[in-house]
Amino acid sequence: MSxxxxxxxxxxxxxxxxxxxxxxxxxxxxxxxxxLVFGVLLATLWAxxxxxxxxxxxxxxxxxxxxxxxxxxxxxxxxxEAASSRPWPKRIxxxxxxxxxxxxxxxxxxxxxxxxxxxxxxxAQSVDEDMGRTGVEHGITAVLLNFRSYxxxxxxxxxxxxxxxxVSFIQRQSPAPPEPWPGGPPLAVRGLARILxxxxxxxxxxxxxxxxxxxxxxFQSGAVIAAVLILLxxxxxxxxxPQGRWRGWGLMVGLIAFIGVGGAxxxxxxxxxxxxxxxxxxxxxxxxxxxxxxIxxxxxxxxxxxxxxxxxxxxxx
Amino acid sequence: xxxxxxxxxxxxxxxxxxxxxxxxxxxxxxxxxxLHALAKADNVGLGFVxxxxxxxxxxxxxAAKLVLIWALALFAAATNGHLLARxxxxxxxx
Numbered sequence: 031m032s033x034x035x036x037x038x039x040x041x042x043x044x045x046x047x048x049x050x051x052x053x054x055x056x057x058x059x060x061x062x063x064x065x066l067v068f069g070v071l072l073a074t075l076w077a078x079x080x081x082x083x084x085x086x087x088x089x090x091x092x093x094x095x096x097x098x099x100x101x102x103x104x105x106x107x108x109x110x111e112a113a114s115s116r117p118w119p120k121r122i123x124x125x126x127x128x129x130x131x132x133x134x135x136x137x138x139x140x141x142x143x144x145x146x147x148x149x150x151x152x153x154a155q156s157v158d159e160d161m162g163r164t165g166v167e168h169g170i171t172a173v174l175l176n177f178r179s180y181x182x183x184x185x186x187x188x189x190x191x192x193x194x195x196x197v198s199f200i201q202r203q204s205p206a207p208p209e210p211w212p213g214g215p216p217l218a219v220r221g222l223a224r225i226l227x228x229x230x231x232x233x234x235x236x237x238x239x240x241x242x243x244x245x246x247x248x249f250q251s252g253a254v255i256a257a258v259l260i261l262l263x264x265x266x267x268x269x270x271x272p273q274g275r276w277r278g279w280g281l282m283v284g285l286i287a288f289i290g291v292g293g294a295x296x297x298x299x300x301x302x303x304x305x306x307x308x309x310x311x312x313x314x315x316x317x318x319x320x321x322x323x324x325i326x327x328x329x330x331x332x333x334x335x336x337x338x339x340x341x342x343x344x345x346x347x
Numbered sequence: 348x349x350x351x352x353x354x355x356x357x358x359x360x361x362x363x364x365x366x367x368x369x370x371x372x373x374x375x376x377x378x379x380x381x382l383h384a385l386a387k388a389d390n391v392g393l394g395f396v397x398x399x400x401x402x403x404x405x406x407x408x409x410a411a412k413l414v415l416i417w418a419l420a421l422f423a424a425a426t427n428g429h430l431l432a433r434x435x436x437x438x439x440x441x
Contacts, residue, residue, distance in 0.1 A: 218429040222422060229419070 038078055045071045062100045069093030082245035083170045086237075090253035095329050098260060099336055165310030166242040174247065175314045179303050183288045186321060193281045193328040196335045215266045223265030230258045238322055242311065248318040252325025259330035271330045281331060284324025291317055350402045357399030364392030378435050386428040393420055 031039075048071060052064035069092040076085035157169050157177070164172040174182050234254040241247030262270035272280040291313060292303040299306055305313055371384025397417045404410040 216430070216433060218426045218433075222426045225422060226419075229415075 058104045066097045086250045163307040171241050186284045189328045190285045193331045196332045220265050223261045248321040251322040255326025256329035271334045280327040284321045287320040354399040354402045357395050361392040361395030382428045386424050
């Protein structure tokens with residue numbers, strides 16, 4: 031067993047341990063912090079598996095945006111609920127049932143993976159061969175935005191629908207978004223927002239452009255843009271995340287742009303979502319830019335809508 | 348070769364500081380002292396790890412990105428520490 035294998039084993043074991051502890055600890059804020067640690071360890075694991083795009087996405091979205099959502103939820107002004115008080119026999123039964131089911135699924139998965147033949151490598155090879163026609167030089171971006179762009183279109187649609195659903199659900203309970211800080215944002219947060227916003231915007235644009243030749247792309251850039259919008263919202267610029275009239279447009283702009291590109295391909299090009307090789311690079315970059323902004327607005331809207339629910343106006347205990 | 352030794356030494360020193368910060372997190376009495384351990388020891392450890400990696404960087408852009416990562420971690424840790432201590436103080440008063 032080489033040193034690399036030992037490191038992989040340690041990271042894999044710690045991912046399992048952190049996941050189990052995060053699910054079983056009694057205090058909610060401990061569970062959320064352990065979930066953040068889990069996200070970071072998982073990103074390391076993806077990097078060890080030579081999948082840097084997924085590692086970036088996991089770190090930005092899993093540990094970043096989801097962590098912000100969970101942190102915001104548990105620090106709400108609702109009274110902390112007591113630790114769960116189910117009787118012990120039921121808990122042990124639940125544990126045993128979960129362990130048996132998990133073990134059965136694990137055995138089935140291992141058997142299925144081992145019964146697969148050696149990968150022929152033809153799929154990755156055909157991606158490399160046809161890369162010249164796609165307009166980008168990075169395999170993942172070529173697959174996401176050109177070869178299988180229909181899947182990405184559906185992912186963007188899912189995000190838009192999720193954001194709209196969150197917003198419309200929260201809307202019923204309190205129409206106006208309250209101030210994030212009752213007494214105004216503290217100087218540390220205002221200062222951090224001022225310092226980080228230009229840096230993070232440069233990082234977001236860099237991730238976007240880097241996606242054409244190396245790990246990066248629209249989703250990672252969108253997560254950074256979401257972080258910028260959330261930071262601005264918390265720093266006092268509550269209009270950073272679109273509210274009111276502009277919110278619907280902000281959430282739908284990515285989907286509209288994507289369908290527009292596909293439709294333009296159908297009308298004047300070779301077909302629905304088929305990109306002409308001469309224009310493909312430019313179209314992909316422009317589309318990714320719009321997608322990054324749309325993803326950022328969608329995620330930030332979910333975050334702000336979550337805050338609106340837990341702090342009803344005028345409830346200062 | 349000499350660069351590898353320097354990198355290993357610096358990264359090992361950084362790990363020592365991280366371990367010290369973790370011991371402080373586990374053993375200190377209350378929130379403020381724990382924040383002190385995290386904000387100081389962990390960031391110095393990160394600085395040493397980044398310094399060790401700087402010796403391995405083969406392009407100035409990579410070195411600049413590493414230093415930027417350390418600076419951003421410093422900002423985040425400072426703001427988080429301040430907000431956590433502030434929340435505990437206001438909670439205690441109210």
